[in-house]
Amino acid sequence: MESTRQKKVSRQLLKDLSEILQLKGRDLIGTSLVSVTVVRISPDLSIARVYISVFGTEDKEALLAKMNQQSYAIRKKLGERIRNQMRKVPELKFFLDDSVDYSQQIEDLLK
Secondary structure (H helix, E strand, O other), X not given: OOOHXXXXXXXXHHHHHHHHHHHHXXXXXXXXXXXXXXXXXXXXXXXXXXXXXXEOOXXXXXXXXXXXXXXXXXXXXXXXXXXXXXXXXXEXXXXXXXXXXXXXXHHHHHO
16 A cells, blocks of 8 residues: 555656656657656655556567666656655666556457
């Protein structure tokens, strides 16, 4: 069960990470469209699990690996945005959100 603090921090991180990837994403990860869908944060606010949807590329795993390699740069940009709100910037771990693919698969099966 998430606490109120975790929910607030998750929403703020989702908003800030979305803006970072929108503005600086081309420099960090290339031309693929990356959308942040969910951010789940640990109870001690030290680790953030970021779930992303990827469009415009066939090799999603390679893009995910590239994002995990660039997590330091993304974390640094995130720290510049939230430095007045949080003491410690959480460590970022990126995961693929396959809910869109799963819903498409279900929709195809129903047809």
